[in-house]
Amino acid sequence: MIEVRGLSxxxxxxxAVDDLSFxxxxxxxxxxxxxxxxxxxxxMRLILGLDRPSSGSATVNGKQYRDLRAPLHEVGALxxxxxxxxxxxxxxxxxxxxxxxxxxxxxxxxxxELVGLDSVARxxxxxxxxxxxxxxxxxxxxxxxxxxxxxDEPANGLDPEGIRWIRNLLKGLAAEGxxxxxxxxxxxxxEQTADHLIVIGRGRLIADTDVASFVAxxxxxxxxxxxxxxxxxxxxxxxxxxxxxxxxxxxxxxxxGMTPEQIGELAAAQQLVLHELxxxxxxxxxxxxxxxxxxxxxxxxxxxxxxxxxxxxxxSAGAEP
Amino acid sequence: xSATTTPSTPSFSARPERSEERVTLPRVxxxxxxxxxxxxxxxxxxxxxxxxxxxxxxxxxxIEMARWSHLxxxxxxxxxxxxxxxxxxxxxxxAVAILGVMTITGEYHTGMIRxxxxxxxxxxxxLWAKLIVFCSVTMVLMLVAAFIGFFGGQAIFTExxxxxxxxxxHALRTIVGAAxxxxxxxxxCVALGTIVRRTAGGIAAFVGVFFVLPVIVEIxxxxxxxxxxxxxPNNAGGGIAQAFxxxxxxxxxxxxxxxxxYTVAVIAIAAVLLLRRDA
Numbered sequence: 001m002i003e004v005r006g007l008s009x010x011x012x013x014x015x016a017v018d019d020l021s022f023x024x025x026x027x028x029x030x031x032x033x034x035x036x037x038x039x040x041x042x043x044m045r046l047i048l049g050l051d052r053p054s055s056g057s058a059t060v061n062g063k064q065y066r067d068l069r070a071p072l073h074e075v076g077a078l079x080x081x082x083x084x085x086x087x088x089x090x091x092x093x094x095x096x097x098x099x100x101x102x103x104x105x106x107x108x109x110x111x112x113e114l115v116g117l118d119s120v121a122r123x124x125x126x127x128x129x130x131x132x133x134x135x136x137x138x139x140x141x142x143x144x145x146x147x148x149x150x151x152d153e154p155a156n157g158l159d160p161e162g163i164r165w166i167r168n169l170l171k172g173l174a175a176e177g178x179x180x181x182x183x184x185x186x187x188x189x190x191e192q193t194a195d196h197l198i199v200i201g202r203g204r205l206i207a208d209t210d211v212a213s214f215v216a217x218x219x220x221x222x223x224x225x226x227x228x229x230x231x232x233x234x235x236x237x238x239x240x241x242x243x244x245x246x247x248x249x250x251x252x253x254x255x256x257g258m259t260p261e262q263i264g265e266l267a268a269a270q271q272l273v274l275h276e277l278x279x280x281x282x283x284x285x286x287x288x289x290x291x292x293x294x295x296x297x298x299x300x301x302x303x304x305x306x307x308x309x310x311x312x313x314x315x316s317a318g319a320e321p
Numbered sequence: 322x323s324a325t326t327t328p329s330t331p332s333f334s335a336r337p338e339r340s341e342e343r344v345t346l347p348r349v350x351x352x353x354x355x356x357x358x359x360x361x362x363x364x365x366x367x368x369x370x371x372x373x374x375x376x377x378x379x380x381x382x383x384i385e386m387a388r389w390s391h392l393x394x395x396x397x398x399x400x401x402x403x404x405x406x407x408x409x410x411x412x413x414x415x416a417v418a419i420l421g422v423m424t425i426t427g428e429y430h431t432g433m434i435r436x437x438x439x440x441x442x443x444x445x446x447x448l449w450a451k452l453i454v455f456c457s458v459t460m461v462l463m464l465v466a467a468f469i470g471f472f473g474g475q476a477i478f479t480e481x482x483x484x485x486x487x488x489x490x491h492a493l494r495t496i497v498g499a500a501x502x503x504x505x506x507x508x509x510c511v512a513l514g515t516i517v518r519r520t521a522g523g524i525a526a527f528v529g530v531f532f533v534l535p536v537i538v539e540i541x542x543x544x545x546x547x548x549x550x551x552x553x554p555n556n557a558g559g560g561i562a563q564a565f566x567x568x569x570x571x572x573x574x575x576x577x578x579x580x581x582x583y584t585v586a587v588i589a590i591a592a593v594l595l596l597r598r599d600a
Contacts, residue, residue: 049442050435051599066442070343075439083435085360085427092359093436099352100440101342140436145339 001026001179002047002148006056009042009203016042018203019056024181026147029174031194031211032183035292039203040183041080044152048077060148072101072144078137080152080183086126090117090136093125098143111139116165130157138166148179155189167193187285201292215287223254224263227276237270238263252276344441349450352440357424357454366420367462370413374466374499377409379473386480400483403495403564406474407467410499410562414506417459418531421510422523424451429518438600448595452511452588459507463500471496491564494573498561501577505558506531509584515591531555551576554583 002024009017017039024030034040045051047058049065057064060075068074084093094108112121115135120128125136134157141149154170155163170193174180184190190197190211197214199207207214223246228234231253238245243258255263260277267274282290357363382405385392428434441447471492478484487493506527514523535553538546550556551570558580560566561573570576 045599048439050438052597065439068442071442072440073339073342077439079432079435081432081435083432083439085356085431085433087360087362087427087431088356088433089359092355093433096352096355096359097436097440099355100344100349102345102348103342144342 004058008055010054026179027177028195029180030196031190034200038200075148076141076146078141078151084125089122091121115139151182191284222280223256225278226253230272349446353450353454366416370416371466373412374409375469378406378470382474382477402478406471407499414503417507418510418527421507422514425514426520460504463503467496467499495564502562512587512591
């Protein structure tokens with residue numbers, strides 16, 4: 001259980017996190033969504049006690065991270081930025097972390113096997129691929145067998161097989177009753193993994209909802225696609241009935257402001273033939289784009305500036321495969 | 322990812338001994354011990370420091386014995402066989418200083434510090450453990466190296482009977498002093514690294530204080546520089562590693578006490594910054 005209350009973080013003039021409040025509950029996978037620079041990583045760092053909040057609080061199982069006596073047992077974390085000395089072997093990295101808690105070597109071997117790094121664990125981390133680095137990060141997160149897992153962009157650098165693995169792993173962890181909190185910029189991944197969503201933009205909370213209602217909310221203004229051999233007559237009928245329509249291609253209409261039921265009944269009343277009547281599905285990605293379009297920190301017109309102005313986004317962009 | 326196998330899913334059943342597992346200072350020390358020895362750069366730096374202190378003095382002795390016939394009477398009389406046999410600490414302190422800085426800046430550079438601080442969120446135990454492990458390892462190695470340097474050097478000096486025994490005035494104090502001062506420099510550099518958080522910056526801070534500051538003070542008019550000289554960290558602390566002291570400097574132990582005071586002050590600043598700053 002993670003509780004964030006009125007959390008804010010200022011870096012000089014810049015507000016990275018602005019009065020955030022939300023609760024991450026056990027037994028579910030909670031996704032953390034937001035455009036680059038929205039404050040996702042900062043929020044996670046505040047939860048993990050790496051940064052000090054300017055105001056507000058973040059607690060894990062009722063305690064501030066700094067006050068946890070055995071933090072690795074309570075929270076396992078995988079940060080987007082690597083947190084491993086490149087000169088050390090993966091095994092020794094995990095061993096050094098385990099020793100701070102008196103966790104036995106057998107558990108180190110266990111997590112290495114769990115993430116499938118057996119064959120490279122004794123090699124220096126500097127030679128690891130991005131995917132191997134992510135697996136090592138997951139191993140450190142699971143080292144203390146924690147009840148809460150916080151992961152920043154866990155799918156980063158993983159191949160499709162690795163992505164499926166981490167998806168199943170996270171779902172498994174949640175099914176065991178753990179709290180799973182992950183950020184991702186891969187909307188499709190979130191759609192398949194997360195049950196609940198926290199969406200932020202410019203450091204502020206935009207949505208705290210389950211995936212289905214988030215999509216439904218964004219779908220409310222979505223159009224209905226209609227195909228008919230009598231498109232012109234249908235378009236007139238729609239306009240007469242108070243709807244609007246556009247003609248995206250020669251044999252289809254996009255109808256706005258009417259439900260499929262209303263369009264179907266209208267067509268029947270006018271004796272018009274329909275070949276297709278489809279509510280346009282809004283994906284999580286569309287929903288996300290729609291809801292966060294006002295809070296994207298740098299609009300596309302300033303794309304060239306984005307890489308220069310936000311080191312965080314430049315780093316994450318560079319880290320993507 | 323041919324190197325990976327298909328992993329299984331973990332079980333959430335907490336192991337029975339888990340309640341015993343929490344962060345304690347001895348455990349953090351154990352962790353820092355593992356960290357220190359699992360890096361190749363550490364082993365190299367310590368090896369270089371050891372060889373420098375153990376080997377440079379005897380090497381100097383060998384050269385002087387070989388050149389004996391070319392030395393003037395005054396040269397022969399001015400051979401201080403204690404200091405010559407321990408001359409290696411000047412080089413050893415450099416290797417130890419760089420390692421001291423890097424034990425912490427290496428973590429900042431690679432991001433390891435985030436893992437360390439997440440495992441030990443109280444933070445200060447990380448600094449204490451690093452200092453305890455680093456200073457113990459350095460002290461033991463430097464003490465052994467200093468004895469080897471001293472006895473090796475004296476054995477070579479016997480050729481022309483300029484050797485001294487361990488019971489000679491200042492001999493034992495200088496041997497222990499070389500190890501103490503080198504270790505102290507290392508501790509100071511761990512703290513400097515914690516404050517600066519960058520390897521280059523940390524080493525620059527060390528070089529600035531130990532090698533540049535004395536030169537700057539030297540340029541000042543002697544009426545200004547003379548009262549300052551004894552207070553410079555290298556002069557105050559280095560006296561304990563020298564058999565024959567400049568009469569204008571503090572006594573060996575008095576100067577070393579002042580140096581330890583400087584070190585403790587810098588460690589205190591490092592501790593406060595480590596607690597306050599975002600990682």
